[in-house]
Amino acid sequence: AQRVTQPEKLLSVFKGAPVELKCNYSYSGSPELFWYVQYSRQRLQLLLRHISRESIKGFTADLNKGETSFHLKKPFAQEEDSAMYYCALSPSGTYKYIFGTGTRLKVLA
Amino acid sequence: GAGVSQSPSNKVTEKGKDVELRCDPISGHTALYWYRQSLGQGLEFLIYFQGNSAPDKSGLPSDRFSAERTGGSVSTLTIQRTQQEDSAVYLCASSLEKSRLAGFFGPGTRLTVL
Numbered sequence: 001a002q003r004v005t006q007p008e009k010l011l012s013v014f015k016g017a018p019v020e021l022k023c024n025y026s027y028s029g030s031p032e033l034f035w036y037v038q039y040s041r042q043r044l045q046l047l048l049r050h051i052s053r054e055s056i057k058g059f060t061a062d063l064n065k066g067e068t069s070f071h072l073k074k075p076f077a078q079e080e081d082s083a084m085y086y087c088a089l090s091p092s093g094t095y096k097y098i099f100g101t102g103t104r105l106k107v108l109a
Numbered sequence: 110g111a112g113v114s115q116s117p118s119n120k121v122t123e124k125g126k127d128v129e130l131r132c133d134p135i136s137g138h139t140a141l142y143w144y145r146q147s148l149g150q151g152l153e154f155l156i157y158f159q160g161n162s163a164p165d166k167s168g169l170p171s172d173r174f175s176a177e178r179t180g181g182s183v184s185t186l187t188i189q190r191t192q193q194e195d196s197a198v199y200l201c202a203s204s205l206e207k208s209r210l211a212g213f214f215g216p217g218t219r220l221t222v223l
Contacts, residue, residue, distance in 0.1 A: 004151070043112075044152075044200065044214040086151065095140070095164070099152035 002027050004089050006100035013077050014108050021072040021103050023061075023087030033070040034097070035061055036086040044086070047072075057081070077107045113203050113215035121221045122191055130186040130218045134203030138213070141184050142204075143176060146217070147197040155199075158184060191222045 003026040013019050025031060035047040048056045050063045050070060061072045070087060087100040114133045122128050134141050143155040154168040158178045169175070173191075178184040188195055201215040 006151075043216055044202075088152075095142075095157045095159070096154055096168075097142075097152075098154070099144075101149070101151040 002089065002091060002098050004087050004098050004100035006085075006087055006103050008103045009101070010104045010106065012106045012108060015079055016076050019074050019077040019081070019105065019107075021085050021087075021105065023070045023072065023100060025068050025070065025087075025089045027068075027089060027091060030092045032090040032092060033061070033063055034088045034090070035059070035070075035072050036088060036099075038084045038086070040083070047085070077105075079107045079109060081105060082107045113201055113213050115199075115201050115215035115218050117218060118216065119219045119221075121223065123223050124193060125190055127187065127189045128191055128220065130188075130199050130220070132184045132186070132201030132203075132215060134182060134184070134201070135205075135213055136182075138203035138205050139181060140204040141178060142202045143184070143186050144200045144202070145170075145197045146200060152200065155186070188220075191220075193222045196220055196222045 005024045007022055033050045036044050037047045038044045048054050048061060059072055059074045061070050063070050082105055084102050084104050086102045089098045113135055116131045120128055139160055141158040144152040145155055146152050156163050156166055156168055156176050160181050161178050173189045176186045198217040198219050200217045203213050
């Protein structure tokens with residue numbers, strides 16, 4: 001079955017500390033993976049996608065097919081990074097997107 | 110409009126009543142998605158439109174749920190005989206490219222069934 005697992009409901013880190021939001025997926029083919037973010041009182045928005053290999057707001061995510069993971073990382077967390085983060089998988093060539101349950105990141109001053 | 114809009118923003122209804130949720134996508138976006146977010150759950154895919162056609166309706170939770178899209182633009186999600194388990198935030202998103210869900214989500218409609 002296709003599934004996205006985000007094991008942490010809540011992650012608290014201090015400002016300036018590194019942060020890693022975990023995402024593991026279950027899919028037998030070649031997936032496309034994404035991270036979405038929802039800041040307080042704002043809409044859900046795309047943060048980054050693995051095919052772009054981009055860094056957005058200092059965040060990066062590397063697809064590890066061996067470990068079926070797509071963890072989101074940032075070396076130095078900022079208070080404005082506090083938000084809800086969702087990992088999503090799209091089976092190749094389809095319109096379906098499968099979301100994880102999300103991780104709430106709190107960056108403490 | 111500047112972005113995806115949804116109405117109403119909040120809807121409280123009594124069990125057994127019908128509700129209609131509306132989504133206005135970004136002009137020119139051919140792909141439109143409906144998702145549902147229940148408390149403590151991830152986003153659950155409901156239905157996808159390419160133009161006015163919905164190639165896959167299997168995400169709809171039951172036959173009480175239906176959706177349509179007219180003129181390749183506005184979409185309406187209808188829930189008949191609402192149940193308490195239908196309470197959730199219903200999100201709409203649109204995309205320019207076929208089958209690609211970009212970052213253009215609406216603000217959602219919070220449905221509460223009493």
